[in-house]
Amino acid sequence: MTESELLHRMAALCSGSEHCIQDIQKKMASADLPPEAKERIMARLLQEKFIDEERFCRSFVRDKIRFNKWGKVKVGYELRRRNIPYSCYADALDAFDMEEYRAILSGLLREKKRSVRGKDQREVFYKLLRFAAGRGFESNETIRCLKELDIETDDYEENTD
Missing domain, CATH: 1.10.10 (Arc Repressor Mutant, subunit A)
Structure with a gap:
C-alpha cells in the first residue's frame, strides 16, 4: 500500500466516525510503510481536522x-x-448535563433494585453501591440517587469533601 492510499483510507475512516490518535496509529501499524510516512499521514490528518x-x-x-x-x-x-x-x-x-447523568444512574439503580436480594436494607444498599461503582459512577452521586429511591442505611456516612 502506498502512502497516498493509506492517507485516503485513514481519512475515510475518520470521516465515518470519530477516532483518536491512538486508534489511527494502531490501524496504520499493520501498513508496510516507513515510520516517517506514517508520521506525515498523521500530521496531515490532524492538520485537516480528520482527527481532533x-x-x-x-x-x-x-x-x-x-x-x-x-x-x-x-x-x-x-x-x-x-x-x-x-x-x-x-x-x-x-x-455533560448532570440532570441527564443522574437520570441515567437513577434508572440503572431502579432497574437493578428489582433483581437485588438482601437480608436487610443495608445489604441491598451496599450491593447497589458496588453495582454503580462497577459501572463507573461516583459514590456521592450514587448515594444521592439511592436516597431518592428510599434505599438508605444508617451506618454509611456520605463524604461531602
Missing part, C-alpha cells in the same frame, strides 16, 4: 454515558487508556 482529540472526547463521553450507561469514572479511565491527556477530556466530562 477534543471532538473525539466530546462524542466518546456523550455516547458512553448515554448508550452504554457508564459513569464518568469509567469513561475517564477509558480515555486515559487511549493516552488522551486529562486536559482534553476534563471539559467534556464537566459539560
Whole structure:
C-alpha cells in the first residue's frame, strides 16, 4: 500500500466516525510503510481536522454515558487508556448535563433494585453501591440517587469533601 492510499483510507475512516490518535496509529501499524510516512499521514490528518482529540472526547463521553450507561469514572479511565491527556477530556466530562447523568444512574439503580436480594436494607444498599461503582459512577452521586429511591442505611456516612 502506498502512502497516498493509506492517507485516503485513514481519512475515510475518520470521516465515518470519530477516532483518536491512538486508534489511527494502531490501524496504520499493520501498513508496510516507513515510520516517517506514517508520521506525515498523521500530521496531515490532524492538520485537516480528520482527527481532533477534543471532538473525539466530546462524542466518546456523550455516547458512553448515554448508550452504554457508564459513569464518568469509567469513561475517564477509558480515555486515559487511549493516552488522551486529562486536559482534553476534563471539559467534556464537566459539560455533560448532570440532570441527564443522574437520570441515567437513577434508572440503572431502579432497574437493578428489582433483581437485588438482601437480608436487610443495608445489604441491598451496599450491593447497589458496588453495582454503580462497577459501572463507573461516583459514590456521592450514587448515594444521592439511592436516597431518592428510599434505599438508605444508617451506618454509611456520605463524604461531602
